[in-house]
Amino acid sequence: MTQRVAIIGAGPSGIAQLRAFDSAKKTGQDIPEIVCFEKQDDWGGQWNYNWRSGIDKYGEPVHSSMYRNLWSNGPKEALEFAEYTFDEHFGRPISSYPPRAVLWDYINGRAEKSDIKKYVRFATVVRWVDYNESTELFTVTTEDLKTGKTASSDFTHVVVGTGHFSFPNVPEFAGIGTFPGELMHAHDFRGAERFAGKDILLIGASYSAEDIGVQSFKMGARSVTYSYRTAPMGFDWPQGIEELPLIDRFEGSTAHFSNGVSRKFDAVILCTGYLHHYPFLPSGLALDSPNNVYPDTLYRGVASENNNKLYYLGAQDQWFTFNMFDAQAWYVRDLITGKASIPAAGDQRISIDAWLKRFNAIETAEDEVKFQADYIRDLIEQTDYPMFDLDEVTRTFMAWKNDKKKNIMTYRDKVYPSVMTGTMAATHHTPWLSELDDSLERYMAPVPSESVEDLAATEKAKSK
Template sequence: MDEKKIAVIGAGIMGISALRRLSENKRFLLTCFERNYDLGGLWVYTDQTENDVYGRKINSAMYSNLQTNLPKQLMQLEGFPMDEKCPSFPTHTDVLAYIRKVADQCDIRKYIKFNTEVQLVTPVSENTQDTKWLVTYGDNRKKNDSQVEVFDAVIVCNGNCSIPNYPMIDNEKEFGGLVIHSIRYRRPELFAGLNVAVLGASHSGMDICHDVSKHAKKVYLCHRGSKLPTFLPANVTEKTSGFKRFTSSSIILDDNDIIQIDAVIYCTGFKYDFSFLPEGILEVGQNGVVCNLYKYILPRQYSTIFFMGLMRLYILFFPYGDHEASYIKAMLEGSVDIPAYKERIEVIDDDSKRPWLYNSHWEWDKELAGIAGNFEPFQSALKKIRDHVLEVKAKDFSKFRLDAFKITGSDSFEIL
């Protein structure tokens, strides 16, 4: 196999996973572009919420008290167990230290250009399957810095939690209190003694609601959906209704209920940013999910650009990234044939019709492992731990992080 120049965009956990696996093949000449000053992606915490000293937009959604909603056994890369002293549900500091440890043990910092923004990625030969790619990039600490380099392949790992998804609520500008998105949330003390409305009850909504409730006077957890079965703190009131419009001191809900508030936190998710890519290479369908990639990795019109972390997994995001990287490595090495255009279209169409439930992702990983042939699918013990966490979380959100786990076999675990 001839040498291949490969660009990796982003040095978060997906980029680190790609570099770790691809660096095992010395014929891959790797360059990773990272816009931040260090690796770690969204796990790089900062108290700043708007711009850094160079005027760059802050893109970290970390907050001071954040702990993972998965135990460490479900957040490890193969061959790199988290330290035994690390808590069962790590803090963001623990996770960042782990990512850095993996990077340093694999000696992959040498591939990373820090403070470097990718401005444009364009095919040398448009709509040619095996095209090379022009990558335009520059040092984002310098004005108008721009360079162009040709690569044989590109792996896009720029994440999906850096562009906040703001809802459009009528009369928001009339409201006299504080309105922020969860990406700007850092410390609950800011809301001491206030009446706070949290919009959204998914992972970040529930977590921030509990965090804020320790200092706020009253918290309204607002969401469109069925009443949650979990216990909530005494000063939290659940509202199964979304926002209709603001007044100067309140929010009117969809059901016309009026709540007097001092602050709003939007926990309404994030949007993708692929503005540096050719138009039409990606399509975002229902629920904000990219819907036109073979196995959520490979576009139909090109066989030399790959994507990682786009499947909306709520399980094992770290080890799944390792599996995606292993699969991409196999395709680049030629040990796995890249499906023809027609086959990719058929698979993309079939996958778009699949119902995605929590258990579907385990089957998905088995399918990917069967195609790649260079990694084993997740142990069933991991699914059992995940199921246990989900069960406890559904009953009492405040208690699901109290358990610690030990894997005792491929399909068994103990609660310590």
């Protein structure tokens, strides 16, 4: 059969795979037939924010965990595409921490320039993927959400680009069923405005808890409490934010913590992570792994040990994001086209075990960043993707962590130089803590048409 590649998902990972094939085509290489299935009406994955929470207009679960007023919580200089810079897209320096709409515009701009939309079937959800050992083909069953029609088609290769931040991990807490206030997982959080004047509890001590809590504080929450399982985040929190150990039990609106402290809350948000869950794959093909920076059973972090024609992009926990997806996609492209080859099963296992040994020796956050930088370097060295200074990106990550330690509420006002172009980011016209408008139009405006005081007055009026 002529090579046919199914790409599941048109978020940053799926778009990276499309870009990789398009890049090869532009150099005169033959590429396979490509079909990308995206269940939303547009691409962008998590960055394609939709106001619908729970169920979309087709009756499908909303897989995005995005929310209003989300700004990048890491420097854009650490995720910049090596072959499509922020300078090229925006034509002028912008700040290091853009809001969601600006990052979506950047992702969309690269994709539109590549003319790859023709490969994507939007509003089409993958229901099931099966593999026939005798024919060595995948049968991909999809549903067109606009028409309701189901269809099946055969492919030689499948690329899973759905990410792993869609299916919440929801632990049990004694008495939580008695809590009378608003209770949700971070996946269903869509904005902090409704928590103004309220006491909220966030269970978790990682990035989603940190950001949702800070966002809620910014939007006027009366108090924000974090409950940690292992260790506190330890930032110098402003008055009104505190960290307490794990919940012992709930009794109505009162949460009892393991150190004997009790607090009453109006809302509880479970920031307890996500599961690797692929409802469209049988168990023999689905990745089964904790969330970490090197999942087992993936050769070079992308090719399934169980079936070397099945690939995962972005299955790792991530320091690096967009440019790591690119490095992975370029390598997967070369595996599919035969420009690169996968070794025998025994050698795959030797490689995986070597990386796992390094992974298990990680002791600090800096070790983990360097580990992921080395992983990306290893992938890029196999392909023609532009190499970039991964050590400098690592230094940017460490500076970012240091800025957060100094002031968790103002780190987004810091600026860094681009690793790709050397351009120093611009200081944003409005400090993040005072900026209540996350639109692309206001962000890009050289002089805001509305003062911070006017914005605050507008938001206050809306909340009445």
